[in-house]
Amino acid sequence: MTKEEKREFIKGILFTSPWLIGFSIFVIYPVVASFCYSFCYYSVIQPPRFIGLLNYKDLLTDPIFWKSLWNTFYFVIFMIPLGFVASLSLAMLLNTKVRGMAFYRMIFFVPSLVPMVAGSILWMWIFNGEYGLLNNFLIKMGIPNPPNWLMDVNFAKPAIIIMSLWGLGQTIVIYLAGLQDVPVALIEAADLDGANWFDKLWNITIPMISPVIYFNVIMAIIGGFQIFSQAYIMTGGGPQRSTTFYALYLYQTAFEDLRMGYASAMAWILFVVILILTMLVQRISKESVYYHGG
Amino acid sequence: MPQGKGIKFITYLALTACSVVFALPFAWVMVTSLKPVEQTMTMPPTWIPKTYYIESAGKKLEVKKGIVTHEAGAILTVKEGPREGERLFVPNSQLKDGKALLQVQIADKVVQGYYPVDIEKEVQPGWIQVIEKLPAQYEKTEPYWTFVPPEKIIEKVKFWLRNYLDVFVKIPFLNYAKNTLIVCILGVIGTTFTSALVAYGFARIRWKGRDFIFMLTLSSMMIPFAVLMVPLYGVFKAFGWIGTLQPLWFPYVFGTAFNIFLLKQFFMTIPRDLTDAARVDGCNEFEIFWRIILPLSKPALTVVALFHFLYAWNDFMGPLIFLTNKDTYTLSLGLQVFQSQHGGTEWHLLMAASAMVILPILVMFFFAQKTFIQGVALTGLKE
Numbered sequence: 001m002t003k004e005e006k007r008e009f010i011k012g013i014l015f016t017s018p019w020l021i022g023f024s025i026f027v028i029y030p031v032v033a034s035f036c037y038s039f040c041y042y043s044v045i046q047p048p049r050f051i052g053l054l055n056y057k058d059l060l061t062d063p064i065f066w067k068s069l070w071n072t073f074y075f076v077i078f079m080i081p082l083g084f085v086a087s088l089s090l091a092m093l094l095n096t097k098v099r100g101m102a103f104y105r106m107i108f109f110v111p112s113l114v115p116m117v118a119g120s121i122l123w124m125w126i127f128n129g130e131y132g133l134l135n136n137f138l139i140k141m142g143i144p145n146p147p148n149w150l151m152d153v154n155f156a157k158p159a160i161i162i163m164s165l166w167g168l169g170q171t172i173v174i175y176l177a178g179l180q181d182v183p184v185a186l187i188e189a190a191d192l193d194g195a196n197w198f199d200k201l202w203n204i205t206i207p208m209i210s211p212v213i214y215f216n217v218i219m220a221i222i223g224g225f226q227i228f229s230q231a232y233i234m235t236g237g238g239p240q241r242s243t244t245f246y247a248l249y250l251y252q253t254a255f256e257d258l259r260m261g262y263a264s265a266m267a268w269i270l271f272v273v274i275l276i277l278t279m280l281v282q283r284i285s286k287e288s289v290y291y292h293g294g
Numbered sequence: 295m296p297q298g299k300g301i302k303f304i305t306y307l308a309l310t311a312c313s314v315v316f317a318l319p320f321a322w323v324m325v326t327s328l329k330p331v332e333q334t335m336t337m338p339p340t341w342i343p344k345t346y347y348i349e350s351a352g353k354k355l356e357v358k359k360g361i362v363t364h365e366a367g368a369i370l371t372v373k374e375g376p377r378e379g380e381r382l383f384v385p386n387s388q389l390k391d392g393k394a395l396l397q398v399q400i401a402d403k404v405v406q407g408y409y410p411v412d413i414e415k416e417v418q419p420g421w422i423q424v425i426e427k428l429p430a431q432y433e434k435t436e437p438y439w440t441f442v443p444p445e446k447i448i449e450k451v452k453f454w455l456r457n458y459l460d461v462f463v464k465i466p467f468l469n470y471a472k473n474t475l476i477v478c479i480l481g482v483i484g485t486t487f488t489s490a491l492v493a494y495g496f497a498r499i500r501w502k503g504r505d506f507i508f509m510l511t512l513s514s515m516m517i518p519f520a521v522l523m524v525p526l527y528g529v530f531k532a533f534g535w536i537g538t539l540q541p542l543w544f545p546y547v548f549g550t551a552f553n554i555f556l557l558k559q560f561f562m563t564i565p566r567d568l569t570d571a572a573r574v575d576g577c578n579e580f581e582i583f584w585r586i587i588l589p590l591s592k593p594a595l596t597v598v599a600l601f602h603f604l605y606a607w608n609d610f611m612g613p614l615i616f617l618t619n620k621d622t623y624t625l626s627l628g629l630q631v632f633q634s635q636h637g638g639t640e641w642h643l644l645m646a647a648s649a650m651v652i653l654p655i656l657v658m659f660f661f662a663q664k665t666f667i668q669g670v671a672l673t674g675l676k677e
Binding site: 005008009011012015018022027029030033034090096098104105107108109111114130132136222228235250263266267268270271274 | 305308313317318319320323334335336337350489490499500502503504516517518519520521522525527528531545547554579583604614615626627641648652656663
């Protein structure tokens with residue numbers, strides 16, 4: 001390094017040193033430690049004891065582990081397409097030129113700001129089988145025996161998906177920003193060629209916003225696999241473990257049963273699953289995401 | 295658009311219909327938070343909180359509604375037997391010659407028998423039971439009740455603002471709010487300043503290893519919290535911080551990957567000429583950061599501050615794991631504990647408390663709307 005380079009290096013390190021310190025303590029150390037714990041028996045009370053691959057082996061035969069993995073996949077598999085269709089259509093609605101748009105935009109965005117606890121309490125009340133708003137509405141619509149949502153093994157997960165759709169505001173705003181970048185000239189040209197609404201959507205809008213779709217899908221995967229608070233507050237994982245999502249089971253294992261090593265092994269499996277899915281999406285996106293101007 | 299009015303009308307219709315669905319839950323929180331408890335569990339649900347009164351001895355008595363009778367009967371007092379002195383409603387089918395068919399407990403057995411009674415008032419089918427509402431301090435006293443024909447009940451719209459005060463009595467709301475504010479404010483100040491400093495180091499200084507470390511920073515956002523939380527618990531335990539507020543703000547004082555990324559993107563858009571001129575004038579690197587970059591970055595810094603405030607205000611999992619002491623609970627955790635203890639019984643208070651947790655965020659959003667939306671768009675698109 002020349003003298004000049006050295007000076008810049010020291011400056012750079014100095015400016016970023018708070019982060020480098022914090023990063024080491026609160027990210028690098030935990031990641032390494034978690035990896036080590038995953039091969040240990042660790043109950044906090046006693047120091048960790050090395051047990052090799054036993055945690056991973058036990059996980060393979062743990063029915064609740066598989067159940068929680070299935071529950072989480074169920075949530076993600078339904079949430080991603082539903083969330084995509086709902087948020088993109090709402091964003092398209094919000095991208096039209098009508099009066100009072102600022103107000104409409106606010107209404108769709110605000111639910112995503114509501115603290116998860118308050119939102120969960122509110123939705124528990126809406127889903128209440130006896131007095132809930134939703135079932136009262138369904139009965140009025142002529143559905144005589146609506147399900148007791150959060151108490152019903154088959155409907156508890158769909159209930160949580162419905163609630164999550166309500167909180168899509170940030171995704172909607174991101175799509176909206178993407179839609180506003182679609183060149184008007186392209187749409188006008190297509191209009192001249194006599195393209196219909198669907199042609200324009202499929203051949204212009206979607207390809208033009210594909211980077212945004214890619215971003216949102218990745219975020220949905222990362223977020224979806226970590227779903228926790230709603231289930232913890234609304235159902236505690238029930239009924240019959242039908243809403244024991246992966247992160248919830250992990251939390252219960254670590255902080256209720258104090259099986260920290262076992263939980264660390266679970267955490268690493270989660271990490272690998274998210275990583276694989278993200279890479280898969282990236283692979284697909286290489287062929288279908290269109291970056292304009294770049 | 296060539297189709298013109300038809301399309302516009304459909305757009306409005308769709309927008310309005312969807313907005314109603316999105317806004318309804320909020321309306322429901324507000325309505326429920328203003329109801330007396332017995333009206334939170336009516337079927338069908340009612341949208342307007344009401345209070346009921348009856349005229350009694352020339353005075354208006356505030357009451358709540360109880361059961362509705364389907365057969366004629368009487369309000370009476372038992373004259374003798376094990377249940378002597380009790381005031382009851384008994385349907386006519388269980389009344390005979392001034393005696394009422396009652397269930398009584400004799401030794402270990404419940405048996406039925408006729409006991410003499412004093413009739414106080416005849417009740418017709420369709421009459422509604424009304425029960426006097428007692429202030430909270432008289433909760434142990436038996437409230438006065440009677441049956442009246444429906445038309446005798448006077449109905450008035452009344453918003454039960456008292457629920458909001460009761461929340462402060464039932465849960466240490468102020469203490470939770472104070473804790474939450476400490477976590478929010480310390481976190482916001484820390485993360486905004488440090489993230490800016492670090493972002494400057496990544497954006498405006500060329501040094502060896504910079505790009506690698508920045509990539510590391512970015513990829514750390516992919517790590518699920520689940521991987522970090524067990525060792526973090528160990529770290530904070532070693533510091534003696536479990537049960538205190540420190541774990542909820544201290545780590546953010548070192549900057550956060552996401553905010554560093556955001557600010558770095560922003561700093562890179564500031565023209566180099568500006569800083570070069572200052573450098574010629576003899577400013578050192580920190581002075582350039584402090585005097586030129588920071589003042590020019592107010593919008594981006596505001597976004598970062600708002601986002602962190604929002605995050606800390608809404609955070610649930612952090613407090614759940616690290617707070618073990620009721621005195622240090624934050625609002626989300628306090629609300630959750632209150633709900634798990636009283637869920638299903640005190641919906642009116644639960645909703646009032648929820649409304650108070652949501653409200654500051656809404657007020658903030660109202661004043662910082664543009665910044666919020668810009669921020670979301672900015673962060674979402676620059677990836």
